Amino acid sequence: MPHLEGGRKSQNTFQNDRLFRRVSVVQTIVVALWLMLPAYVPNNAAVVLGGGTPVDFGREWRGDRILGDGKTWRGGAGGIGAGFGLAVLLNAAVTQGYVPEFIPTFELRAAFALALGAILGDMGASFLKRRTGRKRGAPFPGVDQLDFVVGAFVVTALLAPEWFFAEFTVEVIVAVLILTPLLHVTTNLIAYRLGLKDEPW
Numbered sequence: 001m002p003h004l005e006g007g008r009k010s011q012n013t014f015q016n017d018r019l020f021r022r023v024s025v026v027q028t029i030v031v032a033l034w035l036m037l038p039a040y041v042p043n044n045a046a047v048v049l050g051g052g053t054p055v056d057f058g059r060e061w062r063g064d065r066i067l068g069d070g071k072t073w074r075g076g077a078g079g080i081g082a083g084f085g086l087a088v089l090l091n092a093a094v095t096q097g098y099v100p101e102f103i104p105t106f107e108l109r110a111a112f113a114l115a116l117g118a119i120l121g122d123m124g125a126s127f128l129k130r131r132t133g134r135k136r137g138a139p140f141p142g143v144d145q146l147d148f149v150v151g152a153f154v155v156t157a158l159l160a161p162e163w164f165f166a167e168f169t170v171e172v173i174v175a176v177l178i179l180t181p182l183l184h185v186t187t188n189l190i191a192y193r194l195g196l197k198d199e200p201w
């Protein structure tokens with residue numbers, strides 16, 4: 001009976017479509033996290049490596065610090081180095097064939113831009129905090145969770161536009177914007193419990 005044959009066939013196609021969609025959602029999430037690793041690491045590395053001379057050299061603007069003692073040259077440079085170094089390691093994992101085919105590589109300029117942008121985004125948030133009367137370490141919900149993502153996106157789109165728009169599709173960007181705040185809250189809570197950070201945000 002041809003119509004039954006056809007019915008079974010279209011049901012199989014339907015199930016294949018659902019499977020395909022589920023696989024591609026998982027792939028999108030994995031790609032999103034992979035691409036953002038060089039932007040996730042810098043601010044965490046800055047917590048461990050930071051200290052010393054503040055980026056604003058202690059200067060004030062309109063009665064408040066420009067950035068504050070929480071943003072140091074050593075933390076910034078160490079963070080950028082850590083993010084860039086991680087991207088180089090991730091690229092090696094791809095070229096050595098340790099990861100699935102769908103995992104992308106980082107253009108070196110893009111790797112640097114992701115790490116630089118994450119550090120600059122965090123500094124931009126501190127600038128806004130000081131302008132809005134928030135002292136060092138004060139929370140700024142929303143801004144704390146996404147400052148480095150916005151910084152990484154903007155700086156990478158400017159410094160490595162072709163790579164950025166090829167790898168950061170709309171789906172990947174949506175995944176990053178949903179997953180990053182969740183990851184950020186979790187990792188900062190862990191860093192706080194371990195005594196690495198003074199506040200849990």
Ligand code: CTP
Pocket residue numbers: 043046047048049050051067068069070071072073074075076119122125126129135136137138197201
């Ligand atoms: N850090 C650093 N240099 C940076 C970023 C961070 O040295 N560029 C270090 C500082 O010791 C900082 C700590 O990491 O205190 C935690 O970082 P963060 O939470 O971003 O800074 P806060 O101290 O909370 O300051 P702010 O209110 O300006 O965010």
Ligand code: MG
Pocket residue numbers: 137138199201
């Ligand atoms: Mg803080």
